[in-house]
Amino acid sequence: MDGVGEPLVSRMQGFGTTIFAEMSALAASTGSINLGQGFPDTDGPPAMLDAAVAAIRSGGNQYPPGPGVPELRAAVAAQRLERYGLEYDPAAEVFVTVGATEGVAASVLALAGPGDEVIVFEPYYDSYAATIALAGAERRAVTLRPSGGRFTFDPDELRAAVGPRTRLILVNSPHNPAGTVFTRAELEAIAAVCREHDLVAVTDEVYEYLTFDGAEHIPLATLDGMRERTVSVSSAGKTFSVTGWKTGWVTAPAAHIRAVQTVKQFVTYAVSAPYQRAAAYALRNELAWVEDLRASLEGKRDRLITGLEAAGFETFRPQGTYFVQADIRPLGFTDGMELARALPGKAGVVAVPTQVFYDDAEAGAHFVRFAFCKKDDVIDEAVERLRHLG
Numbered sequence: 001m002d003g004v005g006e007p008l009v010s011r012m013q014g015f016g017t018t019i020f021a022e023m024s025a026l027a028a029s030t031g032s033i034n035l036g037q038g039f040p041d042t043d044g045p046p047a048m049l050d051a052a053v054a055a056i057r058s059g060g061n062q063y064p065p066g067p068g069v070p071e072l073r074a075a076v077a078a079q080r081l082e083r084y085g086l087e088y089d090p091a092a093e094v095f096v097t098v099g100a101t102e103g104v105a106a107s108v109l110a111l112a113g114p115g116d117e118v119i120v121f122e123p124y125y126d127s128y129a130a131t132i133a134l135a136g137a138e139r140r141a142v143t144l145r146p147s148g149g150r151f152t153f154d155p156d157e158l159r160a161a162v163g164p165r166t167r168l169i170l171v172n173s174p175h176n177p178a179g180t181v182f183t184r185a186e187l188e189a190i191a192a193v194c195r196e197h198d199l200v201a202v203t204d205e206v207y208e209y210l211t212f213d214g215a216e217h218i219p220l221a222t223l224d225g226m227r228e229r230t231v232s233v234s235s236a237g238k239t240f241s242v243t244g245w246k247t248g249w250v251t252a253p254a255a256h257i258r259a260v261q262t263v264k265q266f267v268t269y270a271v272s273a274p275y276q277r278a279a280a281y282a283l284r285n286e287l288a289w290v291e292d293l294r295a296s297l298e299g300k301r302d303r304l305i306t307g308l309e310a311a312g313f314e315t316f317r318p319q320g321t322y323f324v325q326a327d328i329r330p331l332g333f334t335d336g337m338e339l340a341r342a343l344p345g346k347a348g349v350v351a352v353p354t355q356v357f358y359d360d361a362e363a364g365a366h367f368v369r370f371a372f373c374k375k376d377d378v379i380d381e382a383v384e385r386l387r388h389l390g
């Protein structure tokens, strides 16, 4: 690189490698059990996999329409209506993206720019920070803190984070990594701020089906005055255990969809056609399979928590998602980054240090995140290895 200089544009410097890449590489090089990155180690519904193969075999292999194939847009509209009572016109208000990641990215890039501020709840999903930077906007984090065994925010802190330049608020519920499913009261507090300051909300609902103990996922768009100002994002990846398919969707008022499409069309133009057709099939036919997945994940959550508590961690019982937040202080550790880097050598297990998802590093210093979307014997072996840590 002598004489060439740093080729990376300055606003993306500091986003070198994601923590998942670093920790997954560490898992591979040490032969550790990877409870870092959140992907399931079992496949999605067989008939959905067959539908993708059939779509390929029947010649659906050329560019699909940029906004998505009609059957997936219709299936998404039907899902939002049946499950949440939200009506979207599949032709103008539903838009298919390369996973939820592109859905969120295209939304942020379309709706915020230099001089704008975007509110996120921290710990935040790592792509949010990078995408806000890419948009040239500024991030304002509102911290989720433990209270009564779950992570929540102080509505006053949320109100204080809003200023004259605030344009957007990113809302992830069920929340990765905190495991919080926002209650109606919490969502009302967010909605009130959005209405009062004329903000647009971008919601990341990829875990919409994966909630536990009866916790109900309530889309922000269902609250008074919010449908018109909410861009909702979801995806097939988590719902149907096909994280490698990268097939997601956005539902929003037509004007917001046009804005999102304006960005997305020049990034990827369209989304792999066979996976769209298979996702459409799954949304219409595989929700019983998803309920079995949900129930099985609830059991895996309990299995991992029991093991982590026995190993000496303090855990927070998530109401949704794939993840448990664990406090490392009862074991005598204070720095989650240090522990996460040492854990493969000490115990042969990989976790993710949650502090990388905070601006207030202090608030997240002592948490690590473990994934439980793994086979039972993998979870059992991991907690067995962790038993001798303290």
Ligand SMILES: *Cc1c(COP(=O)(O)O)cnc(C)c1O
Pocket (backbone or CB within 6 Å): 098, 099, 100, 101, 102, 125, 172, 176, 204, 206, 234, 235, 236, 237, 238, 243, 246, 247, 248
């Ligand atoms: C996994 C995950 C995503 C990524 O979804 P894709 O559809 O694979 O892009 C987005 N948001 C959150 C909170 C996630 O956990």
